[in-house]
Amino acid sequence: MKMLALPLLIALFHSPVCLSVTVSSSKPKVEVHEHTDAVLSCEFRTEKDQSPRIEWKKRGKGVAFVYFDHKFSKSYTGRATIEGATLTIHSVTQKDSGEYRCEVTASGDHVNLGEATVTLNVLVPPHVPSCEVPSSVFMGSDLELLCKDKLSVPPATYRWYKDNKALTASADTAYSIDTNKGTLKFKSVSKVDTGMYRCESSNSVGAPKSCVAQQLKVVEYPLTMTILIAGAAGFLALVLFCCICVCVCRRRGCCKKGKKTKSTKSFSPPPPPPPPPIRNLKHYKQTQSFMI
Template sequence: MDSARLLALQVLMALLHYCPTASVSVTTSHEKVVAHENSNAVLSCEFKTEKDPNPRIEWKKNGKDITFVYFDGSFREPYAGRAAIIGATVTLHSVTQKDSGVYRCEVTAKQDHVPLGEISVTLNVLVPPHTPSCEVPETVSSGSAVELQCEDKQSVPAATYSWYKDNKLLGAQAVDSHYSLDPQKGTLKFKAVTKADAGHYRCESSNDVGPPKSCAGHKMEVKEFELSLPILIAVGAGGFLLLLLCCLGVCLCYRRGCCCCCRRRHTHKESKQSRNQPNYSPPMQDPRFYKHTKSFML
């Protein structure tokens, strides 16, 4: 009896092992796809169903809002006219940086026990350097702090920057150098420019995708600080106006009695000096205000 049960259990296990599961499976050969700008990008999607011979295939792009790429048997904007599908694999033509993102392939087989299967594919479009924008001041004063800026917003991965003066590459600054370079931000900073810093400056952006690009560049002049005639006139006029206001303030204060304490001190000083003189006689006291200081008897 025990052997019969054991045999039945083995047969049941074998049937379960060879019985196919009624579900759709979706796979991809490349989960991460890297493509250069204006080239083709292949988004792989392979599926297998157990019962449904004509499953429904959909492609979507993830983001703040879900965008349909392929739906109901046709491509949607902005992919219509520049994409193709074979099976469930999609090929995007002439991709740009806007095409970068996460795409999702969905296969729906209604006749299968598990009707839905999906897989995600990440597309990263590489962009070579573009001509950067350069900001170089035309005229600066000697001894002032100056910053030159360079920026390329389009390259992927982000570009690194280098600066040239009169077509000569500016090397990494020394510890005691009066300028500093930032290859990631694209800035060239002078602590205090001198006449020797005058020249033609241009910036170059580069990454590993394509050849570097350079801006046209601009000429920077360094002038010594000089007091021009208009500045001297303005300074003189300001000083005269300040002096005039001070005089008016003193006169106004004198008229309103702000200086009475000064006059009282001056009068007290004159009185003290007169008492110290030999012929000084104290003022007579009014008898009405006389008071006895001592008591006496006749």
């Protein structure tokens, strides 16, 4: 058995093995801070072709070339280098985030195409958020203050301050805070809500950033406005009262229109006129004589 196994092993070592190009990445997910270098690794092995064609593509709405025909595309010229098949992008920005594909083509291999995918995520520290705080608001009205930082990666969380004191919402407070959306909501503002308001955005990448504090004044309605509101409310109350009265009256039958009653007296025609006097005496006969 040993004598038979040795020739088989020798034959296997000397027999041609059909290999294909293989491509891999030692780090398929890369996270770097903005304005630093991003190294997208790509290692390959070929069967015969020692000078394969190497291409890098970025996938977005479509597929765009990064490296093709031994040169970089315009947007990467001067800020990217390649060593072997590993790509390095210098001073990356948020626009560089995305999915990259390394393709190696070895025309002499049995299977001549291999590829590996690397995802790049560029982390961006907080920016100064945009804050929307009205200068004044009427007492008793509802109010929403807005804060937004659209550039930070990962997305920022928010915190509101009044007169440089952090606001913390609870069941007892007259306001609510959404730390993910950056909103500060009041159900009914009062005089005590007057003050300087500012918002702060933060994430895990860099130091928090805050907008400039803005003055908010809670004012009472002017006298003329109060009179107009009171007059309008009184008018509406009067109209409502009249409508209720009409409805009650109709239900009780007080508002029904009287119907005309027909006369019970019967109609009697006038008596006929008397006959006319007899004027023709020719046919008159005297039946008796009168003697005196």
